[in-house]
Amino acid sequence: MQKKQQKNKDTSWNSVASWYDELLKGDDSYQAKVVLPNLLRFLNLKKDEKVYDLACGQGYFANVFAHIGADVIASDLSKNLIETAKKNTKEKINFYISPAHKAQFLKDNTIDTIVIVLAIQNIENINEVFVECSRILKKEGRIVLVLNHPTFRVPQVSDWNFINGVQSRIVSQYLSPSKIYIDMTPGEKNPKKKIKTISFHRSLQDFMKIFSKNGFCITRLEEWISHKQSGVGPRQIAEDKARKEIPMFMCLEVKKI
Secondary structure (H helix, E strand, C coil), X not given: CHHHHHHHCCCHHHHHHXXXXXXXXXXXXXXXXHHHHHXXXXXXXXXXXXXXXXXXXXXHHHHHHHHCCCEEEEXXXXXXXXXXXXXXXXXXXXXXXXXXXXXXXXXXXXXXXXXXXXXXXXXXXXXHHHHHHHHHEEEEEEEEEEEECCCCCCCCCEEEEEECCEEEEEEXXXXXXXXXXXXXXXXXXXXXXXXXXXXXXXXXXXXXXXXXXXXXXXXXXXXXXXXXXCCCCCCHHHHHHHHHHCCCEEEEEEEEC
């Protein structure tokens, strides 16, 4: 019984490690075209800056940070993703299998920058995560988070709407926190082959309360749009305009007060 409970604690991303690795190898992914260039500009990493890539996945961003001269440590709960990260990396990075709220391999006040890219929305106990982040950060340290925009990108209760020549975003639920199961294989008919991951929606005020509770304040905020463009058609102009007006991602920098 104990072994079964331990297994259930594993990350839902463990089962999609191969799929996620292939996704990030594409040149036209959001990670490659939007998140990475904006994040590198936002971070402006210095040589030998101590960076902790928390919930690093297969090490996509950790490798870039290390390549430009940062001293990188990275962790993820998924054993499969960390194995992929170790296999693919060409940089000097220490990878660990660890839950986001426990970084026993890091000493107090030793990290300059913690980066959490498109992962905080997949973590349930984020208060404990920020407690741990506070412990390992240096006095002037920072956390940089990239997440799907919580105002406009609420899974299963937000969508695009086109009417009278205008493309807009409909949001039918926002303030209520929610746990959402995401179908990663929407075209798969066989229920045994279906793969689902879990996402947690939180409003901006939810994040603010957690930051404040753990002694953090927001010092920078940016909103990033999609790089996609519509093909020729009756909705092309409206769709392209909406993409430029309604951001897909949010980037936050928070520091200890």
